[in-house]
Amino acid sequence: MPALVVEHLAKSYGAVRAIRDATFTVEHGEIFALLGPNGAGKTTTLEILEGFRRADSGRAEVLGGEPADRELRARTGLVLQDIAVEPYLTVRETIARDAGYYPRPRQVDEVIELVGLRGLGRRKVKALSGGQKRRLDLALGIIGDPSLLFLDEPTTGFDPGARRDAWQLVRGLRDAGMTILLTTHYMEEAQELADRVAVMSGGRIVAEGTPATLGGRDAAKSHIRYVTPDGPVTIETADPTETLRDLLHRGVVLHGLTVTRPSLEDVYLELTS
């Protein structure tokens, strides 16, 4: 039984068809990334799975049950786009208060450490930087020791170092058995983190696969580029190894050589254009 099942899901806000017909499944213990342009329907899909909204039609199943089930909520963690936190509480007080909502929470200090807020436990929430605030959001998502975690754009506002730390943390959670559904606008994040990705556009899933194979990426042609005294050369080839062997055999000097395949971002832009 998969951790999440979404089948022919549809949801409109008045005349706006936010989700038209979305189908995908997420297996236990995997990191699944939902990608798509602004307004594609990602947050609405998450909100239905989290039990905050009802779909108009279709099926959404979470850990084998209904999304809004109370007992289920104790087993899921949420990191939403805008989380309301008390500005005058400290980091530690905020996390400790949330720990009280769960039957078997993690240790508060362990979580502060995990999300990289060590030494900031006594700082008031209103005095945190944007990235630190987002780490606090992450702490609140995992304090209940959930088996399923929803992350809606978890690293927005992070500096590159903090982003890599967050990826490390999320991978660690997955390796410890947690199932993670995330949305992101950073293709590098999806590439680095996700076991599988789905691309949503106009309320539909338009492609699904591993980051390496999405949209036929693995079978796509490579570009070999190098510079000769006459100027730059670009060769498009399905078999870069063979083409390079041939060039070297002919004694071509390959100054500034690069070999590239379409990036996840290239494929994504093509799918959503």
Ligand SMILES: Nc1ncnc2c1ncn2[C@@H]1O[C@H](COP(=O)(O)OP(=O)(O)OP(=O)(O)O)[C@@H](O)[C@H]1O
């Ligand atoms: N409460 C609401 N009332 C009316 N329309 C809404 C509401 N929430 C979302 N929408 C609309 O539904 C569509 C899907 O929005 P949604 O927030 O699910 O997209 P998203 O993929 O999460 O976008 P983003 O990447 O910008 O967060 C958009 O056209 C949005 O304007």
